[in-house]
Amino acid sequence: MSIIKPSFKNTGFNKLCLSYCRLRSVSVDLNHDASLLIDIPDALCERDKVKFTVHTKTTLSSFQKPDFSVPRQHEDFIWLHDTLVETEDYAGLIIPPAPPKPDFDSPRDKMHKLGEGEATMTKEEYTKMKQELEAEYLAVFKKTVQVHEIFLQRLSSHPVLSKDRNFQIFLEYDQDLSVRRKNAKEMFGGFFKNMVKSADEVLISGVKEVDDFFEQEKTFLLDYYSKIKDSTAKAEKMTRAHKNIADDYIHISATLNSLAADDMTANKKNLEKLSDLFEKFRKVEGRVASDQDLKLTELLRYYMRDIQAAKDLLYRRARALADYENSNKALDKARLKSKDIPQAEEHQRQCLQKFDKLSESGKKELTSFKGRRVVAFRKNFIEMAELEIKHAKNSVALLQGCIELLKSN
């Protein structure tokens, strides 16, 4: 595994990364059927690119081999996602949200800043800060890998999507997919499409909803989305604040240490102990931060994207509904003019059919989505509470020990 930056030269890095990959931060309730198992056992960082090794184990006959690995890049995942979204047939499905682009900027920036501030710190302090950053970098890396893995796993566990041809090619084709990167025009096109879509959303919002379920679902998802977005931002901030405190502890501990070194009186021991305590504290605090990040923030973040995907489904359905209404109007017009009646009828029928199909599968998807969400939230919350308790107990023990020590002297 190559290393992102020369400063991250760390031999244990590779292994660490792998072992981290085993941990699951976001639990998505997947019905693991053994016929198609996908994981990303390894990932490799080159400059800005991350190369994932996608490993597949299958009993399905549609694949040539039962066990194979292919190298894939982030862009390939995006391509897969986009093709799925654009496929008409899947309009009634919640397409799993595409994994976010790997973003190593923040730890890298911090590393840069740390390098600049090196002079103001003691060597020990600097090393600790660097380690802390490396750990952060690793955490980001690990999360990236996980998110990609989960995307594939959700596809593989979906009864319809797992049969998708493109998905199978993505898994199986052992050469570089060499997906054409989006050029500027397409990028702009994508942007434009988004604009149109949101405008369209406003337009078709006037269309009268025929089904109470979808009506409810729509208001719920809209509301929920804004709330969860807010929560995610807040949780991120909170996590960062924890991290800051942990960083403060490093400095405090280091300063106390140097104070102790200068001190010749009986205070020396106390200071040393205090410094020690803060050092341990920062580890606990750091863990609190990272656990909170994994269990809470990451969960919220993921479901924020997932809800976006569900909203997209609703949009597609609403669009189909609007089409159907329009075709009805067209049919009426045609009848009035008694012209092209069969075509209009045919079109109206098709629209209706499409809409019904969408509604049906959409309803199913949304219901299962809801169940999935509840389960995932519950699991993560429980885990988080447990971890929190563990950390709090840890620090209580630390403090008690330290107080005893201080008092006994």
Place this chain on the structure above:
Amino acid sequence: MATSSERSPPPFPDSEDQDVLDAEEVRGRDSDEDEDLFGTTIDRSEVTAGVIDPLSQQEAKQTSTAPVIDLSGDSQPVTSKIADPLVDLFSDAPPAAEAKKPSSANVDLFDDEEGSDIFAEPLQTKPAKQPQKSLFGEPDEDVFGEPLGAISKKPVPKELKEKSVTTKVTAGGPLQDSKPADIFSQAAASTPSVTSTVNPKTNGVHSEEDGDIFAEATVELSLDSPRNERKKEATAKPSAPAPTSLPAAASLAKPQPPALEEVRDGMNAYMAYKVSTQTTLPMFRNKTFTVRRRFSDFLGLYEKLSEKHGPNGFIVPPPPEKSLLGMTKVKVGKEDSSSTDFVERRRGALERYLQRVVNHPSLLQDPDVREFLEREELPRAVSTQALSGAGFLKMINKATDAVSKMTIKMNESDVWFEEKLQEVESADQQFRKLHALVESLVVHRKELSLNTASFAKSAAMLGSAEDNTALSRALSQLAEVEDKMEQLHQEQAASDTFTFAEMIADYIRLLGAVRGSFDHRMKAWQRWQDAQSMLQKKRETEAKLLWANKPDKLQLAKEEIAEWEAKVTQYERDFERVSATVRKEVIRFEREKTKNCKRQVITYLECLLQSQQQVSESAFSYS
């Protein structure tokens, strides 16, 4: 050692009142004292064996002041016998001495300590007195003339020390009273007569009131005079307060929130701090009294104290700095958290400042301190105003000081001082850094609390939006837990500020004061050197005159030389005295620091502990 063992066990029924802090303090003190005991072992044991058994307890207590002395005493084994008493005296006595009168005894003491007593003798009395006077110049009304009074004074510092002990420990009290009192009376009786004769011998100089004490000491306990004095003082103490029958306890406690009171009058509004004192010291008229002081009064007290005691090398505890911004905010009357924060911080700092002053054996004796604590109305301290003429003068003085500091090149003769100075400087730097860090920790903690609060709100919203009832409940519970966490973080931030950051800020200030005392020592040295070079010049002129054979002028020159010689000696002694004081003070400072630091840290950690426990509880209730 019998004494130590006797001493340390007294269980302190501490925890009940005020807070654990004090208990800790007491405990800390004990250990310290024990150490001291070791230092002075010989003296002590002899003493106890010989005369003053009953006192032993008290001695033990008093030893708290002893360590300093012992240290110096040890270094000069030869003079130890003589020197010790003096030293002891010196350490404890100065207060007494001050109070009483400029006693030459003190001066001698210093000399002795340096082992130069003999040398100094002829000149001593004269020059010695002067500095003394300047030092202790203010007449102490109560104590003043009579030996008893003097004696009683001495105990004071002791008692102060014991303050926490005495207040808390009821068991210890009775013992002290009865026994010491007896002894004391004996001592007192014998004292006067013996004094005059003995003093000359031991001290080499007459000391009036102080003398008796010493004399007694020497008389009764010929070997360990240092201890004796101790004893004497110890005894004296009880005796003086005896009528009140309580060991004196001066505890300065400012009651918490009610201590503040705001006097509003436009921009002339100020905060009045209520200073309540509890004491059994005889020098105060009442046992408990309360006065109202404003911030500038505190500053004024410091000004007076530092003027008087600074040049002698005492470390005068500095009060918190003036803060125009903070006060203006308070004045403008925004009832936001930052202004209450500010006031609370300042209140705490002032309280610690007063405690430090009162805990200082010499400073407590200062009439200004007493006045500050006792008098209803204080004349308004003008000089503390930043923009007043006096303030301007002060600034100029400071500037000249700074310049002279740079120009004076002192070749340090004493390695100890050099090391200490360096230590103090690096500690100062580190403390500053630490302070900045802790401040940023507080900021981050506050941020965290804010963020947690907003997350809690948002989680509650999410919970209300959630259509699955179980999940909705879970989310609103999460919101509740996060709300609690927010509270905890906030409390934690407060305790970070009040216990940890404030402690560090205190030390930064104190280290400044320590540096100030080093500076004063340097100035004294400078004076000495100047006088010496002057003397040199005079001698040269004398030689010239001699050579030129001008007898009339020669006489004049000789007189001048004699005068300058006297000055040189005086300045040298000054310098040595200041050095000794500084050394003693620094050691005292360090000891106090260790103790305080430990106590504060423990409190702080206990706060942390509590909050972590609460975190775990609330998380538990959630899951």
